[in-house]
Amino acid sequence: MRDATSSGAKAALYDAFATSGKALASGKRLELLDLLAQGERTVDALAKAAGLNLTTASAHLQTLKQAGFVATRREGVRIHYRLAGDDVAQLFALLRKVAEAHQAAVPAARDAYLGEDTTGEMSHEELRARVAAGDVVVLDVRPVEEYLAGHIPGALSIPVNELADRINELPENLEIVVYCRGEYCVLAYDAVRLLTDLGRRAIRLNDGMLEWRLSELPVDASDLT
Amino acid sequence: MRDATSSGAKAALYDAFATSGKALASGKRLELLDLLAQGERTVDALAKAAGLNLTTASAHLQTLKQAGFVATRREGVRIHYRLAGDDVAQLFALLRKVAEAHQAAVPAARDAYLGEDTTGEMSHEELRARVAAGDVVVLDVRPVEEYLAGHIPGALSIPVNELADRINELPENLEIVVYCRGEYCVLAYDAVRLLTDLGRRAIRLNDGMLEWRLSELPVDASDLT
DNA sequence: TGCTTCCTCCAATAATCTATGGATTATTGT
């Protein structure tokens, strides 16, 4: 008797966990999570950033909401989505880490997407020392809205697509430490390649904003216009 | 040009992560992961323990293998599956934690499955003190093969379904601290209810074997026959 | 009130996933 009841309850519990698992079961949704880890966004902005039809993006967001991974906030006519908590970002980061560690296809796909890294990378410990020494400048190459939502204190903001035009904003004599969203974000790779092609000394930061936040390192949020 | 290439590569990378996400997208697979977190098992044993058709279990295990979550070892005619690493157990545990924190359905499903907890639970810190004081006995109520694959040092093994018959193996004067697989494992709940009904003092350990391992607490493995 | 914008809901189709029985492969024992 109890067995019959409890076996249904057992399946219900595992299925509830699986509801959250399902949220991680689509590349598009993971892309949305990656964007949301940078800060809150409207549905429309998310759809554009992820290259999705508005309706499709909305549907994926509903799936994420069912899993409890995102929360919403209405502001006038638009609805802002955000991650429901740091633990969600942590789960997302761990999924990627485990996938990279155990799934042969990931390193290959990673290299194909990010391209070669000719310069290596710098740890945040080293960055702190070099910043203290006045030796480097930190550059955030994400879209401005993500910079505004939270960035490394003291970092300059030049989105990678404006970098060629605005390179004169960067001091010529310092090494440039570039970061973007996270470990698998292509922007910093592209930026470092561009900067070195233009004769600057540039290196990627080991962490993107995602890892930086999860390490509980300090974050500045601007409310610049 | 690079954009066209890289957008395909981008999707490929996210889809590779999603392959691992998909492994978490079915209640049955999560149940298999839960079992595998206790130690390696053959396909047949897993199928029986999870109440699955052998073919279905095999198919789910292939999905887990594709995600890189499990590894196999052949021994004669049978194939033993095991988790590919501690990080997989960690991911599984975090998924459950995040789901419970953010998904309203989980606490309800949890209570429906586990039943009421009338006694509360004991932390592993407290357990250590009580064991040192010779105040308690630790009881593992999982199936014997899981006990053999790894258990808390000094714990007795009486599977919950044999508990009523073998209760005389437990000292009468000590409080009994019961544990099983993990936070959502019903065995310890059932055992504590049974023991208290039979007039013993019994309490659940806060951790199951999953959490115990992940906390890097000491584990004994027997090679009893 | 009517119009616009942003988003969600609904319906339909295509694609994918789950579960299962039967066939196939790998290994062991006779």
Place this chain on the structure above:
DNA sequence: ACAATAATCCATAGATTATTGGAGGAAGCA
């Protein structure tokens, strides 16, 4: 070589999910 056992592979029916266009609901503004 043959039979037996354990597991995977294959084909398929049924269920679930993804995507999209269009309708509908909620604010805000004229």
